[in-house]
Amino acid sequence: MRVEAAKNSFLTKIILISTLGGLLFGYDTGVINGALPFMSGKDQLNLTSFTGGLVASSLLFGAALGAVFGGRLSDYNGRRKNIMLLSVVFFASTIGCALAPNVVVMIISRFLLGLAVGGASVTVPSYLAEVAPADRRGGIVTMNELMIVSGQLFAFVINAILGTAFGDTSHVWRYMLAIAALPALFLFIGMFRVPESPRWLVSKKRNDEALTVLAKISSKEKATEELAQIQATVNQEQEVKKAGFKDLATPWVRRIMFLGIGIAVVQQITGVNSIMYYGTQILKDAGFTTNAALIGNIANGVISVLATFVGIWLLGKVGRRPMLITGLTGTTAALLLIAIFSSTMHGSTALPYVVLALTVTFLAFQQGAISPVTWLMLSEIFPLRLRGLGMGLTVFFLWIVNFVIGLLFPVLLGSLGLSTTFYVFVILGVLAIMFVKIFLPETKGLSLEQLEQNFRNHGKNTGGLQESYSPKAASTD
Numbered sequence: 001m002r003v004e005a006a007k008n009s010f011l012t013k014i015i016l017i018s019t020l021g022g023l024l025f026g027y028d029t030g031v032i033n034g035a036l037p038f039m040s041g042k043d044q045l046n047l048t049s050f051t052g053g054l055v056a057s058s059l060l061f062g063a064a065l066g067a068v069f070g071g072r073l074s075d076y077n078g079r080r081k082n083i084m085l086l087s088v089v090f091f092a093s094t095i096g097c098a099l100a101p102n103v104v105v106m107i108i109s110r111f112l113l114g115l116a117v118g119g120a121s122v123t124v125p126s127y128l129a130e131v132a133p134a135d136r137r138g139g140i141v142t143m144n145e146l147m148i149v150s151g152q153l154f155a156f157v158i159n160a161i162l163g164t165a166f167g168d169t170s171h172v173w174r175y176m177l178a179i180a181a182l183p184a185l186f187l188f189i190g191m192f193r194v195p196e197s198p199r200w201l202v203s204k205k206r207n208d209e210a211l212t213v214l215a216k217i218s219s220k221e222k223a224t225e226e227l228a229q230i231q232a233t234v235n236q237e238q239e240v241k242k243a244g245f246k247d248l249a250t251p252w253v254r255r256i257m258f259l260g261i262g263i264a265v266v267q268q269i270t271g272v273n274s275i276m277y278y279g280t281q282i283l284k285d286a287g288f289t290t291n292a293a294l295i296g297n298i299a300n301g302v303i304s305v306l307a308t309f310v311g312i313w314l315l316g317k318v319g320r321r322p323m324l325i326t327g328l329t330g331t332t333a334a335l336l337l338i339a340i341f342s343s344t345m346h347g348s349t350a351l352p353y354v355v356l357a358l359t360v361t362f363l364a365f366q367q368g369a370i371s372p373v374t375w376l377m378l379s380e381i382f383p384l385r386l387r388g389l390g391m392g393l394t395v396f397f398l399w400i401v402n403f404v405i406g407l408l409f410p411v412l413l414g415s416l417g418l419s420t421t422f423y424v425f426v427i428l429g430v431l432a433i434m435f436v437k438i439f440l441p442e443t444k445g446l447s448l449e450q451l452e453q454n455f456r457n458h459g460k461n462t463g464g465l466q467e468s469y470s471p472k473a474a475s476t477d
Contacts, residue, residue, distance in 0.1 A: 011132070011217050015143055017190035018127055020183050021083055021120035022144040024090050026151020027180050028113055029273075030301070032056050033280050034159025034294050038173035045103050049414035056277050057406030058107045062114020063121065064399030068392055070119030071126070079127035079197040086123065087191065089116040090184035098178035118399060130199035133218050133226070142312050145375070149308050149367065152276060153301030159280070160294040202230045244389065252455045256381055259439060260390050264398035266324075266432040267374040270331045271425040272366045273402055274409040275300060275359050281410065285418045286342065286355035296356045303360045307368035319444045320373050324436050327369025332429030334362035335422045342419035355418075380443045381455075 036056065040047040047055065074082035089112060096109030125144050132140040159176055166172045198210035207227065214223035247253050275282065279300050283293035314323060338358045345351040382390035412421040441454070 007217055011140075014131055014194045014217075015128065015140060017187065017194055018083060018124055018131075019144050019147040020187040020190065021086060021124040022147035023151040023154070024180060024183055024187065025117050025120050025124075026148040026153075027155045027183070028059065028090075028094070028117055028151075030152030030155035030276060031159065031176055031180065032059075033156065033277055033297060034163055035173040035176045036278070037280060037284065037290055037293075038163070038176075039106075041170075043170060044173070045100070045106060047103065049410045051103050053407040053410045054107055055103065055110060056410070057403045058110040059114035059117060060273075060399055060403035060406050062111040063118035064114075064396050064403060066115035066118025066120075067122050067395045067399055068118075071122045071392070073119070074123045074126065075200075075203075078200050079123055079130065080191055080194065081196075082119065082123050083127065084188055084191045086116045086119045087184050087188035089113075089119075091181050091188065094177065094181045094184060098174045098181075122395065127197055130197040131195070131213070131217070133222065145312075145372075146305070146308055149301070149304040153298070153305050156279075156294075156298045156301040160291075160298055163294040164291045198227070199230050199234070202227070202234050207231070247386075247389075252458060253386065255458065256383075256386060256455055257390060257393065259441075260378060260381060260394040261397045262435055262439065263374055263377055264394045265401050266328070266435060267370055268398060268401040268405060269425070269428040269432055270328065270366060270370060271335060271405065271409075271422075271428070272331075272363070272371075273406060274425070275362065276304075277406055278409055278413070279359065281413065282359065282418065283352060283356060285413065287347075287349070287352035288356075292352070296352070299356060299360050300363055303363045304367045307364045307366075308372070311368040311372035314368065315372055315376060319442050320377055321436065321440055321442045323369050324373045324440070325433060327365045327373070328429060328433045328436065330365030331362050331370065332426055332433065334358045334365065335429060336426045338362075339419045339422035339426060342417075342422065346419075377440075377443055383455075 032055070036047070036052055039045045039055070040052060045051075045055075070082070070086075073085070077085070093109050093113035093116060097106060097113060100106035100109055125141055128141050128144060155176075158179055162172050162176055166175070195213040195216070196209070198213045201207070201210035201213065210230065211223060211227050214226055217223070218226070248257060279297045280290070280293045283296050284290060288296060338355055341351060341354050341358075345354065378391065378394055409421070412424065416424075
């Protein structure tokens with residue numbers, strides 16, 4: 001029992017330390033929500049709608065590049081060393097943001113911070129998946145998603161505390177940003193106390209070191225068995241010729257890429273990050289004071305965390321398509337109601353509370369249905385030889401769409417107003433539902449090999465998409 005407890009304790013330490021990268025991801029994307037109103041003043045950075053959008057979205061453009069190169073760097077340096085490098089970038093760029101004397105320095109620092117966020121978005125889940133025992137992998141990897149939304153909630157709480165207690169302090173936004181330096185420091189120190197990924201060690205022919213790591217996490221028998229499985233997988237991947245851009249000439253490969261990019265775009269055009277980045281501004285435009293908006297925005301963070309638990313549970317119970325369609329219907333309906341009430345109840349004292357209730361409802365559908373399905377389907381649809389190219393391109397598109405929305409949302413809000421801006425997102429939501437209904441197949445209950453075969457056979461002597469993915473062909477999870 002003591003040995004088992006020690007192994008569990010060691011694994012828990014690995015999870016808690018490495019997922020600080022997810023916490024930083026969440027905090028740094030969420031903290032701008034409350035910091036922007038304070039840094040926008042004439043005696044601060046004097047932001048316009050456009051420069052405010054640049055400050056928020058420059059992180060997202062950096063994240064797009066960080067996600068593309070982060071995976072390659074972790075393949076070269078190792079997951080552990082790469083996370084340590086990312087923690088240094090997190091720390092330095094956080095200090096740069098907190099001390100920024102002008103908009104230019106702020107945008108550059110936020111861009112560098114984005115490189116760390118993007119790198120963490122691909123490296124931390126890979127590290128967790130490769131360290132976790134096979135029978136616990138799913139639950140452990142989802143801990144990173146939980147830490148991301150927890151980081152956003154943490155940012156909203158810190159924003160509310162500092163904004164209400166020290167709102168009269170001219171540079172309160174600098175303290176909001178600077179707090180992220182602490183978990184970055186803890187992540188750097190903590191990574192000295194955790195091992196390298198056993199899978200990466202095997203890929204570098206360091207099998208004895210890999211076995212030592214595995215033996216610290218599970219029994220010697222399981223460790224030996226898992227090492228053999230890792231060796232077999234690594235050998236298989238080395239024999240597989242990786243796909244390149246020339247493979248996009250193949251129709252079924254193009255279709256998978258189209259679906260992957262479509263899934264990534266669908267997740268972003270719901271407008272979720274307009275609420276996560278500008279929730280305080282939305283509530284202010286609805287009628288709340290700055291302090292009330294900061295406090296009310298905490299509800300958005302709380303529901304995101306709770307809905308993530310629900311989403312993880314639902315994945316094993318419900319098909320991917322109905323779950324995604326239900327989520328999109330819910331988010332689009334919530335946005336439509338925000339648009340309608342913002343115009344019909346303009347000036348009403350009840351409007352800010354109605355808008356807050358609807359943003360909470362929106363996030364319940366987004367985090368409980370859309371976001372979990374997005375990442376699961378992206379991990380399912382790409383065959384082994386396409387996975388590197390496919391995930392790289394889709395995650396890049398996801399971050400780029402995120403960047404565009406983050407940049408344009410405050411501009412739309414300033415020029416069109418709250419109601420019309422949300423009508424734009426309602427139209428995008430309807431297009432997203434149509435994409436899922438027309439193009440997206442069901443993947444639940446099918447092995448990765450069955451999925452690849454179905455994609456290859458699509459349109460060949462079948463009745464089309466629905467027959468190719470008929471429920472009869474799928475077993476239950």
